[in-house]
Amino acid sequence: MKVDSNVAQLLTQVLTGEVWPPLADRHGYRVDPDGRAFFLPGMGGVTLDVHVGDAATGHAGDHVEPGLSVRHRETGANYALQYLTCVGNRVEVTSGPAAGAAGFVIGQHAYVLVDMDPDDMRNVTAGDQVRIIARGQGLRLALHPDIVAKNMSPTLLSAMPGGTTADGRLEVHVSAIIPPEAVGAGAGMASEYANTDLMGAYAGLGTDLSLGLEGLRVGDVVALDHQDHRFGRGFREGWTTIGIISTASCMLYGHGPGPSSILSGPSGAFQIVIDHDANLKSFHLDQSREQS
Amino acid sequence: MSDPRLVSVNLLAYVDQGEVGTDPYRIDRDGSPYVAVGDGGVVLGLRLGDSVFDHAGDHAAPGACLVHPSGDAGHALVGLACLGNRVVVRSGAATGSIGAVLGKRGGGQRVIAVFAPDDLARLRPGDQVALTSRGQGGPSPAPGVVQMNVAPGALEVLGLEVSNERIAAGVRTTMASRQVGNGIGRPTTMWDVDVQVVASDPATAGLRLGDLVAIADLDARTNAGFRRGWMSVGVVVHGASPQPGHGPGVTVVLSGPATSFSVHDEGESHHGLTEETLLSMAGSED
Numbered sequence: 001m002k003v004d005s006n007v008a009q010l011l012t013q014v015l016t017g018e019v020w021p022p023l024a025d026r027h028g029y030r031v032d033p034d035g036r037a038f039f040l041p042g043m044g045g046v047t048l049d050v051h052v053g054d055a056a057t058g059h060a061g062d063h064v065e066p067g068l069s070v071r072h073r074e075t076g077a078n079y080a081l082q083y084l085t086c087v088g089n090r091v092e093v094t095s096g097p098a099a100g101a102a103g104f105v106i107g108q109h110a111y112v113l114v115d116m117d118p119d120d121m122r123n124v125t126a127g128d129q130v131r132i133i134a135r136g137q138g139l140r141l142a143l144h145p146d147i148v149a150k151n152m153s154p155t156l157l158s159a160m161p162g163g164t165t166a167d168g169r170l171e172v173h174v175s176a177i178i179p180p181e182a183v184g185a186g187a188g189m190a191s192e193y194a195n196t197d198l199m200g201a202y203a204g205l206g207t208d209l210s211l212g213l214e215g216l217r218v219g220d221v222v223a224l225d226h227q228d229h230r231f232g233r234g235f236r237e238g239w240t241t242i243g244i245i246s247t248a249s250c251m252l253y254g255h256g257p258g259p260s261s262i263l264s265g266p267s268g269a270f271q272i273v274i275d276h277d278a279n280l281k282s283f284h285l286d287q288s289r290e291q292s
Numbered sequence: 293m294s295d296p297r298l299v300s301v302n303l304l305a306y307v308d309q310g311e312v313g314t315d316p317y318r319i320d321r322d323g324s325p326y327v328a329v330g331d332g333g334v335v336l337g338l339r340l341g342d343s344v345f346d347h348a349g350d351h352a353a354p355g356a357c358l359v360h361p362s363g364d365a366g367h368a369l370v371g372l373a374c375l376g377n378r379v380v381v382r383s384g385a386a387t388g389s390i391g392a393v394l395g396k397r398g399g400g401q402r403v404i405a406v407f408a409p410d411d412l413a414r415l416r417p418g419d420q421v422a423l424t425s426r427g428q429g430g431p432s433p434a435p436g437v438v439q440m441n442v443a444p445g446a447l448e449v450l451g452l453e454v455s456n457e458r459i460a461a462g463v464r465t466t467m468a469s470r471q472v473g474n475g476i477g478r479p480t481t482m483w484d485v486d487v488q489v490v491a492s493d494p495a496t497a498g499l500r501l502g503d504l505v506a507i508a509d510l511d512a513r514t515n516a517g518f519r520r521g522w523m524s525v526g527v528v529v530h531g532a533s534p535q536p537g538h539g540p541g542v543t544v545v546l547s548g549p550a551t552s553f554s555v556h557d558e559g560e561s562h563h564g565l566t567e568e569t570l571l572s573m574a575g576s577e578d
Contacts, residue, residue, distance in 0.1 A: 031514045180470035181509065181518050185477030188486060188537030197477060199518045208520045226470070231323045234536030235470060235488040254477025254517035 002163030003170065004142040007154045012135040015081050016094075017070035020044050020111060021126035030062065033202060033209055033253040038062065040251060044069045044111065046124050052106055052115050052219030053281030056248040056257040057203040063255065064248035066218050067103065067121060069111035070130055083192045085112045086136030087244050087260055088153030088285050094131050098123035104285050105132070106219060107246020107260030108151065110194045137192070144170050147265035148230040150192055156244075156262070159283035160221070165271050172242050172263065173221060173275035180226040180235055182211045184254045191229040195246055195258035202256070203249070216257050219280030220245040223272050229261040240267040244280060298444060300426040303369050305379075308332050308357035308402060309417035318350065320534035326350075330531070332357045332402055334415050340394070340406060340502035340567045344531040344540040345491040351541065353530040354501050354567075355394065355406040356415055358423065367400035371481045374427030375450075375527060375545065376443030378574040379405045384419035386411050392574030393423065394502075394565075395529030395543030396441065398474075400482040404529050406570050428481065434459050437548030438513040440481055449573055450504055450527065450545070450565060459546065460554045461525050464503040464562040465495055469510040469518050473537040480512040484529055484541035491532075502564035503528045505542055506555045512547040523550040527565060 022044035029037035041047070042061035050059065050066040068091070072078040089105040091114045101124070103116025112132065116124075136153040143164050149157075162171035184197040200211025216222070222243055228236035229243075243259025250256045263270075310332030317325035330338065330352025338347055338354045358379070360366040379391035389411035394404045403423065407415070427443040433454045439447070453460045467487055475485035485507070489496035499505070504527060511519035512526075526542040533539055546553075 033511070033517060033519070035514055181468075183470070183476070184517060187472070187476050187488075188474030188535065199477075208522075209518070211518065228321060228536060230536075231319045231321060232536035234321055234473060234538075236321070236536075252477070253511075253515040255515075 001157050001160040004164070005157065006140045006142065007157065010135055010138055010154065012133060013084055015084065015132040015134050017072050017081050017112060017130050017132060019046060019068050019124060019126050019128045019130065020071040030252050032251045033205060038251050042249070045126050046121060048118065048121060050218060050248050051118070053279055054218050056216040056218050056220070056245050057201050057214050059249040061249045062251045064250070065109055065111060065113050066106060066115055066248060068114035068124060068130065070114060071111055081112060081132065082108055082110065084134040084137055085132055086134065086151050086153040087262060088156035089135060090133045092131045093124055094129045096124065096128040098128065106280060107244055108194055109247050109258070113246050141170065143168065144265070144269060146269045147263055149263055151260050152262040155285060156283070159285060161275065162273065169269055169271040171271040171273060172223070173273045173278040174223040174242065175220045175276055175278040176213065176216060176222045178213065178222050178224045179211055182213060183224070183227065183235065184256055186258060187233050189233055191233050191261045195260045196224070196233055196243065197250065197255040197258045199254060199256050202251070216245055217279055218245055218248055221278040222259050224259065229264040233261070238267050240265065240270050298426055298429060300424055301372055303372065303423045303425055305358035305360055305369050305403065305421050305423050307334060307415050307417050307419040307421065308359045310357070318535060321536035326534055333417060334412065336413060338501070338531065340565055340570070342501050344499045344501060344528060347531060349531050350533045350535065351397070351530050351538065353397070353404040355391065355404060355412060357402040358405050358421060359402055367482065369423070370396045370400040370403055372425035372428055373403040373423060374425060374441050374443045374446070375543065376446040376570065376573045377426060378424050380422045381415070382420040382422050384416050386414035386419065389414070390571070390575055392570045394570065395484060395527055395541070396482070397484045397530060397541050399478070406567055408567070408571060433546070434548065434552040437546055437552050439546055441543050442545045443573070445573065447545070449569055452546070458552055458554050460556070461504060461506060462556045462558045462562060463506045463525065464499060464558060464564065466506040466508055466555055466557050467496070468508055472507060472510060472516065473539060476516050478515060480516050480544045484543045485512070485516050486533065486538045486541050488537065488539045498560055499528060499540055500564050501528055501531065502566065503562060504564060507542070508550070510547070512544040516544070521550050523548065523553045523555065525553070
């Protein structure tokens with residue numbers, strides 16, 4: 001993205017985390033939009049099979065978190081991990097048979113989510129330690145004071161197409177526009193934490209549930225209409241939030257694949273360009289480009 | 293005698309104090325800090341019929357919030373409590389006072405109970421109350437419609453009438469599912485849905501505590517979620533919030549296909565639930 005920013009002023013903080021196991025309760029089942037009970041994998045652990053660029057719907061899963069799901073055992077340290085980690089940050093595995101392998105952050109979902117090469121990922125499991133090179137919070141775009149940036153690494157910023165236009169707006173390429181009806185769980189929460197579940201992407205269920213979002217992919221850059229995520233997540237006419245789809249298929253009602261928020265401001269401050277290639281995969285967010 | 297299939301349970305609850313984190317400030321939707329007042333606990337000076345916007349509060353409810361300190365017992369308390377259920381104070385200066393459940397809010401955490409002002413003023417956080425829950429599992433009043441969070445007889449008290457398999461509902465206003473914030477994707481027996489409305493919008497400027505409202509394209513039979521052609525009806529149980537994604541809270545009482553409802557937006561002529569009506573209902577419940 002061709003845009004003046006304060007990247008040179010940003011600090012890098014080295015954090016640790018641990019691949020967290022999936023959690024269930026003894027009743028197991030949850031309820032889908034049609035009232036049917038299900039028990040499906042998705043959250044926590046190391047979820048193979050789903051990487052950036054892959055479909056974000058259609059899996060037999062719930063709240064599918066691609067790759068590694070990372071937390072910290074201490075509450076305060078965990079908030080630091082969840083709040084300070086940004087999309088595109090480098091992550092290194094530091095224990096277990098995959099020690100030395102590296103990946104990159106694709107978003108947050110009350111876990112930091114990490115994608116990496118499938119051959120490396122196969123050797124990671126719950127309990128393995130990781131090191132996160134956190135950099136990005138505090139980012140400002142000098143010529144776009146109305147737009148708040150967050151959860152966005154300098155690597156992601158530089159890799160995204162677009163930038164400041166001749167008329168002073170910020171051109172952002174997105175692969176989908178999300179209507180405000182789609183916003184599910186995550187509304188009202190801090191926008192540095194977890195993500196915004198999108199309804200209307202229940203592939204295979206009724207048309208009365210559909211908002212045309214069944215084609216979303218993991219890593220897609222999307223524009224959320226009428227959403228102001230500068231200081232939390234809220235509906236607001238005339239505001240736009242840009243996010244990166246970081247979680248995939250969901251069957252729990254009111255939930256769905258979700259974007260981590262990266263830019264938010266008045267709609268007029270953006271020039272949105274529909275671009276099928278607006279996906280982390282196309283940006284080649286190779287972790288070697290992130291500082292280590 | 294109400295529907296004999298329903299099961300009543302005597303529950304123990306405690307009057308809530310409300311909590312604030314280590315930092316006194318919350319951040320409003322424009323990024324300004326504020327101190328939250330009235331977010332739980334015993335709130336004086338706010339009553340059913342008051343505007344949701346007229347007080348400098350955050351999620352302030354008209355009465356006292358009731359909690360149970362044990363997590364799962366708290367979930368049971370909130371999940372089972374129904375609008376109109378009787379609350380009896382068992383300890384402290386207000387012992388013997390009778391209140392009524394108005395609604396619930398926030399992740400199985402709090403029941404909102406209404407008391408007469410003199411009784412409310414004598415409450416002390418930590419006072420024990422007995423709450424007799426009755427209502428969950430109530431019959432479907434119209435095809436495809438699920439009833440929840442209301443005591444037997446409460447639908448009539450709320451002015452909801454069933455004829456020809458349709459529910460006639462006179463509401464303050466009908467909102468859109470896109471306005472639902474916190475509470476979306478959560479189970480409506482545990483959680484209210486905050487509606488993201490502001491005083492400057494004429495459609496919702498007149499919203500008052502105790503109002504009946506409708507939300508279009510919201511299916512709230514289990515979790516609340518978007519479903520085209522559905523309708524949910526509920527009661528406004530707490531006031532507005534400066535936080536983004538939050539706002540006045542609606543405890544849902546009916547949800548089903550829009551074809552099973554005949555909703556009439558009454559606007560300024562709407563009369564919501566009053567303290568007198570609600571307390572009278574709880575007082576006569578047995």
